[in-house]
Amino acid sequence: MVRRLMAFIGWAGRYVWSAWAGACGLLCIAAAWQGAHEFYGSFVLPSPVETLHEVAAILREPWFVRAAGETAVRSLIGFALAVGIGTLTGAIAGYSFAAMRLMRPIVTVILGVPPIAWIVLALIWFGSSGGSAVMTVVVAALPISFAGGLEGVATRDRALDAMARSFGGGMWLRFRTLTLPHLISYLFPAWTTTAGTAWKVTVMAELLSNTGGIGGELATARALFDIPRVMALIVAVVAFALLTEYALLHPLRDRLERWREAGLPWGVKR
Amino acid sequence: MRLVLERVGHAFLGRAVLEDFDLSLAAGEVVALLGPSGCGKTTVLQIAAGLLDPLRGRVQRHYRRHAVVFQEPRLLPWFTAHDNIAYGLRAAGVARAERAAIVAQRAQDVGLSLHDLDKYPAELSGGMRQRVAVARALAVRPDMVYFDEPFTAVDVGLKRILQDLVIEAAAREQFSALFVTHDLWEAVRVAHRLLLLPRRADGPVVARAIAGEPGRRRERDIFALVEAWSADPAFRELFDGRESVH
Numbered sequence: 001m002v003r004r005l006m007a008f009i010g011w012a013g014r015y016v017w018s019a020w021a022g023a024c025g026l027l028c029i030a031a032a033w034q035g036a037h038e039f040y041g042s043f044v045l046p047s048p049v050e051t052l053h054e055v056a057a058i059l060r061e062p063w064f065v066r067a068a069g070e071t072a073v074r075s076l077i078g079f080a081l082a083v084g085i086g087t088l089t090g091a092i093a094g095y096s097f098a099a100m101r102l103m104r105p106i107v108t109v110i111l112g113v114p115p116i117a118w119i120v121l122a123l124i125w126f127g128s129s130g131g132s133a134v135m136t137v138v139v140a141a142l143p144i145s146f147a148g149g150l151e152g153v154a155t156r157d158r159a160l161d162a163m164a165r166s167f168g169g170g171m172w173l174r175f176r177t178l179t180l181p182h183l184i185s186y187l188f189p190a191w192t193t194t195a196g197t198a199w200k201v202t203v204m205a206e207l208l209s210n211t212g213g214i215g216g217e218l219a220t221a222r223a224l225f226d227i228p229r230v231m232a233l234i235v236a237v238v239a240f241a242l243l244t245e246y247a248l249l250h251p252l253r254d255r256l257e258r259w260r261e262a263g264l265p266w267g268v269k270r
Numbered sequence: 271m272r273l274v275l276e277r278v279g280h281a282f283l284g285r286a287v288l289e290d291f292d293l294s295l296a297a298g299e300v301v302a303l304l305g306p307s308g309c310g311k312t313t314v315l316q317i318a319a320g321l322l323d324p325l326r327g328r329v330q331r332h333y334r335r336h337a338v339v340f341q342e343p344r345l346l347p348w349f350t351a352h353d354n355i356a357y358g359l360r361a362a363g364v365a366r367a368e369r370a371a372i373v374a375q376r377a378q379d380v381g382l383s384l385h386d387l388d389k390y391p392a393e394l395s396g397g398m399r400q401r402v403a404v405a406r407a408l409a410v411r412p413d414m415v416y417f418d419e420p421f422t423a424v425d426v427g428l429k430r431i432l433q434d435l436v437i438e439a440a441a442r443e444q445f446s447a448l449f450v451t452h453d454l455w456e457a458v459r460v461a462h463r464l465l466l467l468p469r470r471a472d473g474p475v476v477a478r479a480i481a482g483e484p485g486r487r488r489e490r491d492i493f494a495l496v497e498a499w500s501a502d503p504a505f506r507e508l509f510d511g512r513e514s515v516h
């Protein structure tokens with residue numbers, strides 16, 4: 001128990017420490033931003049510090065908390081649906097050649113339609129409700145999970161499968177112990193991409209359909225020419241996307257894929 | 271007889287690999303199946319183990335449970351050595367609490383330390399991985415074990431140790447075994463008798479008894495027998511180094 005705890009603390013420490021490198025990258029962006037600000041002036045591009053002040057200000061406003069909550073719920077529902085449906089259909093396609101032949105073209109068509117066209121359609125179908133944002137997220141992000149599920153199942157190790165069958169292992173055991181761990185390594189990239197897409201597409205759909213949320217606030221701020229607020233909202237969305245990825249998905253992946261780390265030689269662990 | 275193959279024939283994509291192949295294995299008997307690369311040894315083993323359905327012929331299995339040791343260890347990379355050894359038990363529905371004791375015992379049987387059991391396959395050497403694979407097979411207490419060139423990839427010194435391990439386990443637990451190999455020395459060490467598959471499916475199968483019990487033979491006798499058979503025209507195909515073309 002104590003050993004487990006120590007191992008966990010060690011892992012958490014390493015994970016947080018690795019954030020330094022990420023912070024350096026962000027500071028480089030901030031420096032470039034400051035340079036552009038000094039060139040164009042505050043009206044076109046407020047400085048990072050001004051923007052941070054504005055972020056701090058809106059964080060205290062009740063309307064922002066409500067808008068952020070709306071956007072979060074919509075992107076979460078969109079994320080869950082896209083990942084759920086995409087992974088499931090992709091996995092089925094991976095198992096069944098016939099299903100793959102049937103579903104591949106459908107996904108290609110979905111991919112071919114530009115997201116902006118989906119927003120227009122969603123607006124017509126769902127009107128000015130959150131449904132249009134959710135639908136846009138689902139359609140925009142579903143193909144990635146589909147591809148991940150398909151590849152993951154299709155590239156499962158047949159030799160391991162034969163081994164499991166030689167011991168009389170049933171379908172369910174083989175799926176859980178052989179296919180699923182392999183599948184997860186294909187799904188994680190799909191999930192991180194989907195998480196990022198979900199935030200961005202939700203905001204975009206909200207802005208275009210004027211259905212509240214951060215996108216709605218962005219539309220209002222733009223109409224009022226409140227540039228610092230526009231910047232603050234953008235920074236907030238980016239922060240949410242980064243938070244989802246680095247506070248939620250990456251730690252989860254690290255925990256699930258510890259066996260991968262075991263194979264790395266010393267010194268290259270991260 | 272624990273295993274009987276009668277007039278078994280198989281073809282891949284229309285190319286005959288086996289024709290009218292017969293084999294019977296008595297209780298506690300270890301038979302080595304030899305042959306040049308690509309002659310169909312793995313195919314025979316897969317048919318016998320029920321991993322492949324033969325196109326023709328009949329397979330009768332009169333045993334409770336078998337296990338297979340493959341050419342590659344075939345360990346699950348996301349499981350520790352402990353969980354890999356327990357895999358067959360898990361498939362057989364043995365409760366977790368019982369599994370731990372069996373795994374510890376089998377790890378000891380194949381010369382793995384308790385410390386190694388917490389490691390993932392990526393952290394083990396090639397020889398240790400194959401030990402884990404052997405332990406996984408023995409863990410289910412099989413009365414029939416299929417070995418498919420299990421020690422081809424390990425160096426000679428280790429090979430001898432692993433062979434002795436198998437010989438010991440077979441004598442102790444009285445399982446029958448079909449031991450596929452392309453190494454005459456290995457066959458003569460581990461088996462009671464050997465079968466040599468021909469390169470062409472319609473060629474003759476050579477059968478030879480090996481005097482004495484595996485594990486009790488003197489190294490000198492083994493060496494002399496390998497020498498003699500190496501010069502025997504019946505074994506020529508084994509040494510001409512060509513791949514089979516059907």
Ligand SMILES: Nc1ncnc2c1ncn2[C@@H]1O[C@H](COP(=O)(O)OP(=O)(O)O)[C@@H](O)[C@H]1O
Binds near residue numbers: 306
């Ligand atoms: N799944 C397969 N599909 C097509 N051909 C196969 C397949 N498996 C084996 N073969 C062919 O059958 C022959 C015998 O193979 P195998 O039993 O693996 O030989 P061995 O184990 O003696 O080296 C080879 O020529 C091989 O190319």
Ligand SMILES: [Mg+2]
Binds near residue numbers: 311312418419
């Ligand atoms: Mg083979």
